[in-house]
Amino acid sequence: MQATRKLVLYIAASLDGFIARKNGDTSWLHDERYAIEGEDFGYRAFLQGIDTTLMGHSTYQAVLGFEIPFPYPDKTNYVFSRSQHPETEHVQFVQQGVPEFVQRLKQQPGQDIWLIGGGQVNTLLLNAGLIDEVVLTYIPIVLGSGIPLFAAGAREKQLQAQESRSFRNGFVQVSYSLTPA
Numbered sequence: 001m002q003a004t005r006k007l008v009l010y011i012a013a014s015l016d017g018f019i020a021r022k023n024g025d026t027s028w029l030h031d032e033r034y035a036i037e038g039e040d041f042g043y044r045a046f047l048q049g050i051d052t053t054l055m056g057h058s059t060y061q062a063v064l065g066f067e068i069p070f071p072y073p074d075k076t077n078y079v080f081s082r083s084q085h086p087e088t089e090h091v092q093f094v095q096q097g098v099p100e101f102v103q104r105l106k107q108q109p110g111q112d113i114w115l116i117g118g119g120q121v122n123t124l125l126l127n128a129g130l131i132d133e134v135v136l137t138y139i140p141i142v143l144g145s146g147i148p149l150f151a152a153g154a155r156e157k158q159l160q161a162q163e164s165r166s167f168r169n170g171f172v173q174v175s176y177s178l179t180p181a
Contacts, residue, residue, distance in 0.1 A: 004106045006132040007054075009115040009122060010046055011149065012139050018146030019117055024062050028141055034169045041137060041173060042165075050075065051111040054102065056121040057081040060091065063116075075114075078105075080121055099128035106130065123151040133177050134159060140170035 012029055013019050020026045053075050055063070060079040063071065070090045077091045078101075085093040094101055102125060105113060115125060125131050136149075159176035166172045 005052075005108070005110055006112040007102060007106060007115055007125065007130050008046075008050070008112050008133045008135060009117070009125075009131050010135045011115075011117055011122075012137040013149050014139055014141050014143045014146070016142050016144065017149050018143045019119060019149050020062065020147040021143060022146050024058055024147065026062060028143070029139060034139070034171065036167060036169055039167065041167065041171060042135075046114075046135070049112050050114045052076045052078070052105065052113045053116055054078050054080070054113060054121065055116040056118045057083075059116055059118040059121075098124045099130060102128075102130050119147050119149060119151040122149060123154045126150060126157060127153070127155045129178075131178055133162075133175065135173065135175045137171055137173040 011019060014028070021028070053072050055078075057079055060081075073090050078094050079085075079091050080094050080098050080101075082095065084095070087093065098121060102113075115122065115131065122131075157178060159178055162175040162177055164172065164174045
């Protein structure tokens with residue numbers, strides 16, 4: 001029997017648990033003070049292990065706002081949206097139920113799946129028990145308010161720390177697996 005693909009939430013958050021400011025701004029993630037020459041915090045290696053990305057529509061809009069070419073042209077990219085959108089060169093829009101779609105996707109052959117975010121999609125998939133791993137990089141900033149890693153309504157889940165790494169710029173990256181409910 002085919003092993004299911006892992007759904008990995010690979011994301012960064014402020015020390016107070018926000019993935020973006022209230023207006024969706026993530027510029028604080030790209031502050032030059034955090035740069036370490038030659039260090040990508042495991043990003044390239046992670047990208048090599050995935051062939052599919054998932055994101056909510058607001059996260060997709062934030063990605064488009066980076067003013068660079070679409071960053072995942074070699075991946076299959078799905079954007080969850082409640083409204084109709086025309087297909088684009090790199091993105092397929094999904095209006096059907098998020099958990100049902102992801103459950104079917106995990107059963108298809110392929111590499112792991114990157115859950116890019118945001119908080120609402122993260123919560124739907126957490127509550128459905130579909131997230132297999134969380135790789136969370138804590139950024140040494142307190143935002144005070146913003147878009148939380150998980151939206152209101154997230155159910156309690158136990159995570160098991162697998163590995164942690166700290167970097168001289170203050171980043172701390174922790175890999176967690178989700179234990180069965």
